[in-house]
Amino acid sequence: MQPTSRFTSLVLAAGLISSTAAVATAQPESIAVTPAREAKAIAFARKHHPELAELLSxxxxxxxxxxxxxxxxxxxxTERLEKLRENDAERYxxxxxxxxxDSRIRLLAARSTMSNDPANESELRGLLSERQVLRLAMFKLDRERLVTRLERLEGQIGQLEADPKTAVENDLARIKREIKAAANRERRAAGGAAAKAPPKADPVGNKSGVRDRKPPAKDNSRDGGR
Structure with a gap:
């Protein structure tokens, strides 16, 4: 088997891809492999699993x-983990x-199918044990969060059951505050709009906004009454 074919078989056996013939239907066409997506995926693999990056190359x-x-x-x-990092750093x-x-296990399992080296099985067992520890940690983290949420819900249920009238009055007071705040915002907005409004135009069309004054009456006394 040629080296390149051996690499292809190894990656196929590792489960990274189903088969060459299934490529057209295995992934939606909307997920285009752009140069940026390719570079990002390879950089991620190189950082967290260098052997995978080499195989992809x-x-x-x-x-x-x-x-x-x-x-x-x-x-x-990569994208799934990035979203998880933004929302939940601990779980990420x-x-x-x-x-x-998982990636190391799949590649090692693929290598084991091509070699009878007992060391592969020993290493595989060690990786599986590590993964089990991590999975257990994730389950415990989920359980702790569920317990915390359950305790919070129990407290809220207890408050509503103990004094439902007070809960209603608190909700009513909150709604009144929101209504008052909304009315104040509207008044401030209306006042600001009025202050910024341009001056009204003169009724006779004087754009300067100043009415034309009538000329003073003519004094005929100096003309001798003419």
Whole structure:
């Protein structure tokens, strides 16, 4: 088997892509493999799993359609983890480590199918143990958050059941405050608009806004009454 074909087989066996023939239907056409998406996916792999980045580089030379499908998968995982980092930094750290272990496990499993080296099985067992520890940590984190949320809900339920009338009055007071605040905003907005309004035009068309004054009456006394 040629080296490039061996790399392709390794990546295919690792489950990064289903098969070359399935590329057209495995991923939606809307997920285009742009140069930016490709560079970002490879940079992510190089940072968190260098061996995967090397395999992708060789796969690009050996099988372009399969390479694009693999890039789509890595890119989707990259975007998912980025969103998780923005919303939940604590869970992101665990999820990233799980992804790295998953990727290493798949490649090692693929290598094991091509070699009977007992060291591969030993390493694979170690990686699986690490992943199990991380999964357990994620489950415990989820449980702690659920317990906290449950305690908060129990407190809210207790308050409503203990004094429902006070809860109604509090809601009514809040609504009144919101109505008053909205009315004040409208008045301020109306006052500001009136202050900025241009002066009214003169009824007779004097654009300067100053009425024309009548000329003073002519004094005929100096003309001798003429």
């Amino acid at each position: 060789n796969l690009k030379k050996a099988d372009a359609p399969a390479f694009e499908n693999a890039i789509r998968e890595v890119s989707q995982n 750290e665990l999820a990233l480590r799980v992804w790295t272990l």
